Structures are given as structure tokens and as C-alpha cells.
Amino acid sequence: MRNLTSNYTRWKAGLALFLIIIAAQTLILFPKTNAASLSSAYLRLNRLAQAQTTKGRLVFKANNGGATSLTIDMNGADSTTWSGQSGSVHAGVMAKDVATCATELSVTGLPGGTLAVSGASGHTITITNITALIGGTTYCIDFTDADAFTTPTTGTYHPTITESGGATDTTTIATNIIGANADQVTVSASVSPSFSFSLAANSKSFASPLSAGGASSTTALNATVSTNAASGWQMWAADLGASPGLHSVIASKTIAYSPSAGSAGATLSTGVEGYNVGNNAISGTTCGTPTYGNFFNGAVSTKGSGLDGTMRNVVNVTGAADTCSVPFVFNGSISNTTPAATDYSSTMTVVAAGNF
Amino acid sequence: MARGRLKGIFLLIGVTLAMVAGGATVLAALPSTTNYELNSYGFGSGGTSNSSTGNYSLEGITGEISSQADSTTTYTLKPGYVETQQANVPKVTLSNPSNYYDKLLFVLDQQGNPTDALYALQVCVGADWVAGSCGTTTLYVKSDHTLGSTLNITDYQTYSSWGSGSGNTIIGLTPGTTYYIRAKATQGKFTESAYGPSSNATTSSQSISFCLFAGASCGSGSTTSFSGLVAGSASASSPNLGLTFSTNADSGGSVYIYSTGKLQSVAHPAGIINSATADLSLSGVTSGYGARVTSAPSFTITPIYAGSGNNVGIISTTINTMLDSASPINSSATIQLQAKASNTTPAATDYADTATVIAAARF
Numbered sequence: 001m002r003n004l005t006s007n008y009t010r011w012k013a014g015l016a017l018f019l020i021i022i023a024a025q026t027l028i029l030f031p032k033t034n035a036a037s038l039s040s041a042y043l044r045l046n047r048l049a050q051a052q053t054t055k056g057r058l059v060f061k062a063n064n065g066g067a068t069s070l071t072i073d074m075n076g077a078d079s080t081t082w083s084g085q086s087g088s089v090h091a092g093v094m095a096k097d098v099a100t101c102a103t104e105l106s107v108t109g110l111p112g113g114t115l116a117v118s119g120a121s122g123h124t125i126t127i128t129n130i131t132a133l134i135g136g137t138t139y140c141i142d143f144t145d146a147d148a149f150t151t152p153t154t155g156t157y158h159p160t161i162t163e164s165g166g167a168t169d170t171t172t173i174a175t176n177i178i179g180a181n182a183d184q185v186t187v188s189a190s191v192s193p194s195f196s197f198s199l200a201a202n203s204k205s206f207a208s209p210l211s212a213g214g215a216s217s218t219t220a221l222n223a224t225v226s227t228n229a230a231s232g233w234q235m236w237a238a239d240l241g242a243s244p245g246l247h248s249v250i251a252s253k254t255i256a257y258s259p260s261a262g263s264a265g266a267t268l269s270t271g272v273e274g275y276n277v278g279n280n281a282i283s284g285t286t287c288g289t290p291t292y293g294n295f296f297n298g299a300v301s302t303k304g305s306g307l308d309g310t311m312r313n314v315v316n317v318t319g320a321a322d323t324c325s326v327p328f329v330f331n332g333s334i335s336n337t338t339p340a341a342t343d344y345s346s347t348m349t350v351v352a353a354g355n356f
Numbered sequence: 357m358a359r360g361r362l363k364g365i366f367l368l369i370g371v372t373l374a375m376v377a378g379g380a381t382v383l384a385a386l387p388s389t390t391n392y393e394l395n396s397y398g399f400g401s402g403g404t405s406n407s408s409t410g411n412y413s414l415e416g417i418t419g420e421i422s423s424q425a426d427s428t429t430t431y432t433l434k435p436g437y438v439e440t441q442q443a444n445v446p447k448v449t450l451s452n453p454s455n456y457y458d459k460l461l462f463v464l465d466q467q468g469n470p471t472d473a474l475y476a477l478q479v480c481v482g483a484d485w486v487a488g489s490c491g492t493t494t495l496y497v498k499s500d501h502t503l504g505s506t507l508n509i510t511d512y513q514t515y516s517s518w519g520s521g522s523g524n525t526i527i528g529l530t531p532g533t534t535y536y537i538r539a540k541a542t543q544g545k546f547t548e549s550a551y552g553p554s555s556n557a558t559t560s561s562q563s564i565s566f567c568l569f570a571g572a573s574c575g576s577g578s579t580t581s582f583s584g585l586v587a588g589s590a591s592a593s594s595p596n597l598g599l600t601f602s603t604n605a606d607s608g609g610s611v612y613i614y615s616t617g618k619l620q621s622v623a624h625p626a627g628i629i630n631s632a633t634a635d636l637s638l639s640g641v642t643s644g645y646g647a648r649v650t651s652a653p654s655f656t657i658t659p660i661y662a663g664s665g666n667n668v669g670i671i672s673t674t675i676n677t678m679l680d681s682a683s684p685i686n687s688s689a690t691i692q693l694q695a696k697a698s699n700t701t702p703a704a705t706d707y708a709d710t711a712t713v714i715a716a717a718r719f
Contacts, residue, residue: 037458037528040607044716046614046675048566059718077531158562172531173719174562174603181578183714185570185597189582189619189707191627191697228587230624230702286700319626320700356703 036063038171040138041161043072045175048183050154051086053147057101057140058161065135066166070110074123074149076160077172082123087152087177089119090145096127101140110141117143132166151177195227195354200325210334210344215268215302220280220327225317229354232288232318235326237277237295237350239307246275246332246346251339255332257306265294267303268333277348278304279314280327288319295328302331307348314350408545443541444469445549448477449523450537450557454684455604457531457562457719462497463523464539466515467552473543474512478551479503479526485536488554497537502528512542534558564603566611566715571595582619582707585629585697590636590666596650597691601679601715608681609717611655611689617672619645619695619707627702629695631709636696637666643698645709647671647678652689655679661691668694671711678713 041060047053058072074082074089082088094117098109111131119125125143133139143149154177162170200222210216227233239257241247246255258274259266268274278297282290293313297303305312315326328348387393447465464475477497480490496507501524504511518524529535536556542548567574572595580593603609621627631645646668649657660669661678670676671693679689693711 040718042605042609042716042718044612044675044714046714047712048714156564171719172562174564174605174717176564176566176715178566178568183566183568183712184578185568185711185713186579187581187593187615187619187693187709187711188579189593189629189695190584190705191621191629191701191703191707192584192586193703194587194699226699228697228699228701228703230621230627230704320702322699 036167036169038161038163038169039063041171041173043159043161043173043175045149045151047151048176048178049181050151050177050179052151054149054151055146056143056149058143059101059105059107059138059140060161060171061138062133062135062163062167063169064163064167065133067133067163067169068128068130068165069163070127070130071162071164072125072127072159073162074125074157074159076158078158080155082152082157082159083121085152085155086150087157088122088150089125090143090148091119091122093118094125094148095144097142097144098140101142105138105140107138107140110139117141119148130165133163135167153177154179191228193228193354193356195229195233195352196225197352198224199350200224204330206330206332210332210338212271212334212336212338214270215274215331215333217301217332218330220329222325222327223350223352224284224323224325225321225352226323227354228320229356230320231355232316233321233352233354234316235314235350235352236311237307237314237328237348238309238311239346240309240349241347244306244308244346246344248339248341248344250343251341253339253341253344255334255338255344257308259306261306261308261310261312263294263305265297265303265305267300268331270333271335272333273335273338275330275332275346276304276306278302278329278331280329282315282317282324282326284322284324286320286322287324288317288321291316297329302333304329304331311351442547443473443543443549445552446473446475446539446541447552448475448537448539448555450535450555452557452559455560455563456525456529457560457604458529458606459525459527460529460535460557460559461523461525462518462537462555463521464515464518466541469515469541469543471515473541474514475518475539475541476507476512476548477518477526477537477539478507480536481530482534485534485554485556490536497526501526529559531559531561560604562604562717562719564605564609564715564717565601567600568713569598571598573598574600580693582693582695585695585701585707587697587699587701588639588642590644590694590696593693593695597647597693597711597713598688599691599713599715600688602686603717604684605717605719606684607718608683608685609715610677610681611679611713611715612675613647613671613678613691613711613713614673614675615671615709615711617670617709619709621702621704622706622708624702624704627704627707629697629701629707631671633660633668633670635663635665635667636694641696643696643701644668645671645693645695647691647693647711649678650690650692652679652687654685654687655681655689666694666696671709675714 038060044057046055096117102109112129114129116128204218204221243254255275279295294305444467449463479495484491495503498504538551538554540551570580571577582593619629629645634641634644648668649661
């Protein structure tokens with residue numbers, strides 16, 4: 001019985017030794033099989049310049065299925081490491097987004113209802129609670145903290161990306177950190193000042209002879225402005241003639257402005273001599289906000305103001321103008337004693353300027 | 357009669373003695389010429405010719421002498437049957453022609469073997485290559501071009517299957533590692549050759565290099581300007597942007613661009629020229645700002661940036677792919693920025709944007 005027990009013990013010991021030898025041979029004869037590589041893997045940092053905080057995006061294709069966590073080691077296989085060269089990753093819980101990259105790239109956002117991302121040790125990002133990955137599928141995740149990564153000094157770094165859980169795929173990638181702001185170009189521009197002004201016509205007539213039976217108005221004559229003056233533009237008008245008003249050489253008669261220059265706009269009265277200039281609301285492709293002078297008559301016919309040799313403000317407009325027109329209207333009325341003549345005329349001078 | 361028989365016996369003895377004496381003479385004086393001497397030879401006592409099973413054939417002979425093989429570095433002399441149906445010893449060359457980090461190129465030299473000859477490739481890794489053979493770990497190129505620790509009959513491939521004169525790559529290798537390779541051949545169902553001479557090559561590290569510049573070459577500047585934009589006319593900034601990008605990543609890489617999405621005046625914040633994908637030459641496009649790639653050999657240009665004339669692609673706050681390569685690349689590109697002001701774009705001299713251009717490689 002003793003011998004039997006002894007033999008049985010020896011048999012167990014022998015079996016154990018045999019298994020150990022087999023295991024050892026397995027390790028020796030069959031070298032450690034490298035885990036499959038993740039493929040098409042990249043880490044896109046939004047800034048490549050040194051000493052920048054930046055967001056980043058990880059994309060990779062899992063060759064084997066089953067992984068439930070992922071680690072990015074920014075130090076990777078380098079002897080001159082990311083964290084050793086003033087690089088770092090966000091410490092603690094990290095913000096993430098898997099929807100944006102999935103949409104943009106038409107790949108699968110890293111799955112997991114309670115997906116958790118955290119940074120540690122200045123160089124390691126661990127993603128846990130991943131729903132088991134599927135082999136052959138490309139996944140992505142955005143690290144959305146503004147300081148998800150802090151880039152180190154210039155150089156090429158080789159972070160490693162390693163799955164764990166049901167698969168152990170891994171890969172080493174490379175990222176190139178370049179000089180200060182060397183990933184940016186400053187674009188500058190100047191926009192030249194522009195200003196254009198035009199009158200739709202250089203003459204305007206009353207459609208019919210003035211009558212003592214009521215005031216008359218011409219149709220509108222547009223003064224049009226286009227300018228890119230950032231602070232807007234202004235328009236002025238004046239009657240630089242020797243005898244401001246409607247003047248007849250034949251009759252040696254001047255129908256004076258009513259009201260006089262500088263006065264508030266007023267409506268001409270039937271049977272009373274008078275002449276003035278009004279304007280309707282500005283309009284055009286782009287017109288800023290106007291502030292009108294005394295000439296603005298809006299929708300009221302025969303309302304206007306007088307002119308003289310002084311440039312009188314017609315309108316001030318804020319902002320740039322694109323084909324913005326000021327419609328001038330000339331109003332006149334006569335009395336029963338106003339000398340008849342066919343040469344009554346006045347000359348209005350209109351100017352404008354941009355506020356650059 | 358008895359006398360005659362006795363005479364015959366003596367004659368037989370005499371002949372026998374003569375033959376023995378003669379044999380001794382032959383053994384004592386080996387066949388030779390002035391330059392060569394045959395050290396040994398013999399007559400076989402039988403054998404078999406092309407004795408076959410399903411997988412193997414044997415040219416057999418018995419009675420041969422046997423002794424240790426004698427070798428120099430280059431040649432091996434083996435005694436016995438001359439293996440007339442043994443495949444010729446093949447050569448194989450291993451190289452890294454394109455900074456491969458996870459593969460190496462091997463090219464077989466079949467050394468006159470017929471087209472149906474099969475070749476097996478043995479690989480040793482780095483320091484494990486000792487005294488002309490693998491140390492603790494012997495690997496083989498599998499039929500899928502990966503390395504494995506077993507050599508199966510399916511891992512014997514024809515010269516054609518191994519890529520003929522162009523060769524093929526061993527994949528799944530470790531970066532920065534030296535690999536040694538040697539090949540052996542077998543033809544038909546007869547004896548395979550010994551391994552041929554070894555060749556070695558080293559994988560590179562994963563690499564990526566990127567440079568962005570405004571001007572003629574890397575480092576030449578980081579500013580580009582539009583001077584005096586005039587309403588209604590598209591203008592190009594000067595100088596153009598340039599970039600260089602190289603990577604040995606198997607799946608290539610991409611170059612991306614993004615910015616604030618507009619040229620904006622500091623003095624007049626309302627003064628904005630928004631970026632857009634548009635043909636700036638069209639009258640209906642009153643203003644705009646964007647980029648187009650004018651030169652990018654070896655790259656695939658994202659369509660919105662591949663237009664001609666005044667067709668530009670948007671530069672927005674979204675990081676857009678501008679250039680892409682699906683394979684390792686070492687190239688450059690030129691990017692032109694264009695802008696157009698409208699009639700009402702406020703005049704100012706301080707419009708600005710910051711364009712950020714980045715790159716990533718897919719390993």
C-alpha cells in the first residue's frame with residue numbers, strides 16, 4: 001500500500017514535471033506570438049506645433065474582435081519620450097465625442113454606453129467600458145478637452161496603441177511635432193477704399209408749366225452712392241448760383257427758395273411763389289441707416305427745403321452702400337403775378353463722401 | 357581423371373591468389389591522374405529506382421560507403437550517393453527599399469531550378485542569428501507572408517508565388533529590427549536542397565515628417581497677404597503656401613486645413629470676408645475666400661480644393677482633409693489662397709485669418 005501511494009505520488013510528480021517541461025518547451029520552441037497589429041491607425045492632433053494644448057482624434061481598425069479597453073501611451077517605444085520632453089495628456093477624466101468623427105469619416109464611433117476616458121502619468125490615456133470591438137471594423141474617438149494633449153518639444157514621437165480585454169491588438173504610430181506655430185500661416189489682407197457717385201441725369205424739368213393753381217413737382221432724380229467706407233457716407237447739396245432759386249433771364253425774375261436754406265422742410269402753398277428741393281427715402285442694394293437733413297419729405301408731395309451757396313446736408317448714412325440712391329424731387333409754385341417765361345431754371349450741386 | 361581434377365584445383369587456387377594479390381595491388385594503388393586521385397570507390401550491391409509513395413520518391417542504393425561531410429564556408433562535400441535529383445540550392449536577397457517599418461522585400465534567385473520547384477524561407481531575428489543559423493527561434497515565411505514558427509508543406513511556394521523576379525514582402529515585422537533570411541528548394545518528390553546563403557535587412561522606424569511654409573521652401577516664411585482687394589475681383593495671396601509631407605505609413609496619410617473660416621478686420625469687426633466653396637469669378641459670388649491646391653504630385657486632392665481658376669474650397673473651423681495618400685509618400689504641395697471683396701466689404705488694412713495645416717499618417 002505504501003509502495004502504491006509512493007508510486008502514485010511519483011506518478012503525479014512525474015506528470016507535473018512533464019507538463020512543466022512541455023510548457024517550457026512551448027515557450028522556447030514556439031516564440032511569443034506578437035499580437036496582431038491594429039491597422040490604419042492614426043492620432044490626429046489638431047496642433048502639431050510644440051508647446052500647444054490641443055484636441056485630438058484617434059482612428060484605428062481592429063483586426064481581432066473582443067477588446068473592451070484601449071490604451072494610448074504617448075511615450076510609446078521612444079527613448080526620448082513625450083512626457084520627458086514637456087508633453088503631457090489631460091489628467092483625470094477626459095471629455096470625448098464619438099459621434100462627430102463617426103459622421104465625418106463614415107466609421108464607427110468607439111462603442112460603449114458608459115465609455116470612460118482618463119489620462120494619467122502625463123502620457124497615458126485609457127479608454128474603458130468599450131463594448132467588445134468587432135474585428136475588421138474601423139473605430140474613432142475625439143478627445144475634446146482643449147488640453148487633451150500638450151505637445152512636447154520638436155521631434156518625432158512614437159505612441160503605442162494597445163487593446164486589452166478580448167483582444168490584444170497593438171500598434172505603434174508616429175507623430176511629428178514641429179516648431180513653434182510652424183503649423184500655422186497668418187493670412188492678412190487689405191481691402192482698398194472705394195467710392196462711387198453718380199447723378200441719374202443732369203437736367204430735370206417740370207412736366208408742365210408751373211401754375212398758380214397749385215404746386216408742382218418733378219419726377220425723382222437719383223443721386224446714387226456705392227462705397228465700402230466702414231463708417232458710412234454723407235451727401236450734401238447747394239445752389240451755387242448768383243441768385244439762388246428758379247431764375248429767368250428773360251423775365252429777370254427769381255422764384256426764391258421757400259423755406260429758406262437751413263430751415264426745416266415745408267410744403268409749398270397754392271398761389272404763393274416758392275421753390276424747394278426735397279428727397280424721398282433712400283433705397284438700393286445696400287443702404288445703411290439714414291439720418292436725413294431738412295430736405296427729406298418722405299411721402300408728402302411738394303415738401304422740401306431751400307438751398308444756397310452753402311453745402312447743406314441731405315443725408316448721413318451709417319455703413320457701406322451698394323448702389324444706394326437718394327431720390328431728389330424739385331417743387332415749384334407761382335402766384336398770379338409771377339412773370340411768364342420759358343427759361344426759369346436753377347442749378348443744384350450735389351456731392352457725397354465716404355467716412356473711411 | 358584424379359590428376360586432372362587436382363590440376364584444376366591448383367589452377368583455381370592460383371587464380372584466386374592472383375586475384376587477391378591483384379586486389380591488394382588495386383587497394384594499395386588508388387586510381388589517379390597527375391592531378392587527382394580517387395580516394396575510394398566501390399560497387400553497390402543493389403538498390404531501387406524511383407520508389408514512390410504518394411508524397412515521396414526514393415532513388416535508393418545499398419552498399420555505399422559513409423563518412424562525415426566535409427565543409428568550407430562556401431561548399432559542402434557529402435560522401436555517398438550523388439543526389440542527382442536534388443534541387444539546386446537557391447539564393448534569396450532581403451532588402452528594405454522604401455523605409456519599410458513592418459515588412460521587408462525578399463527576392464528569390466532560383467539558381468536554375470525548374471518552374472515547379474518549391475522554396476521554403478527560413479528567417480531568424482536580430483541577435484538570434486548566430487554562426488549562420490537561428491539560435492533559439494527559427495521562423496519561416498508562411499504562405500500568407502507572415503512569419504511563423506512552423507514550416508508546413510503549404511509554406512513551400514513556387515518561384516512565381518514568391519513574386520518571381522520582383523519578389524515579395526514579409527509582413528508583420530517589428531520596426532527597427534534586423535532579419536536574416538535563407539532559402540531552400542525542393543523539386544518534384546525528391547530530396548530538398550540545403551539552405552542557401554543568408555541575406556539580411558533591417559526594418560525602419562515608423563516615420564512622419566511635415567513642414568508648412570509660405571514661400572518657396574520649408575522654413576521660408578509663415579505669412580501670406582492679399583494686398584488691396586478690390587470689389588468684384590478675385591485675388592490670390594502672395595506668396596503661395598507650400599508643404600512637404602513624407603511618411604512610410606503603410607496606409608499613407610492626410611493633410612488637413614482649418615481656420616477661423618473668415619478674413620476679418622480688427623478695426624472694423626463687421627468687416628468680414630467669409631470662406632466658402634465657390635467660383636470667385638462668378639458675378640453672383642460677391643465675396644469669398646478659400647483655398648485651392650495648384651500642385652500636389654502623388655497626392656489625391658479633395659475635390660473642393662482641386663478646382664482650377666478661381667474655384668476655391670472652404671477653409672472653415674471644421675478640420676477638412678485637403679490632401680490624401682493611401683500609401684507611403686514623400687511629396688510636396690502648393691496651395692493658393694484666393695479672396696474676393698464685395699462692394700460693401702469695409703475698407704481696412706487689417707483683415708486677417710490664421711490657417712492651420714496639420715498632417716497625420718495611418719500606420
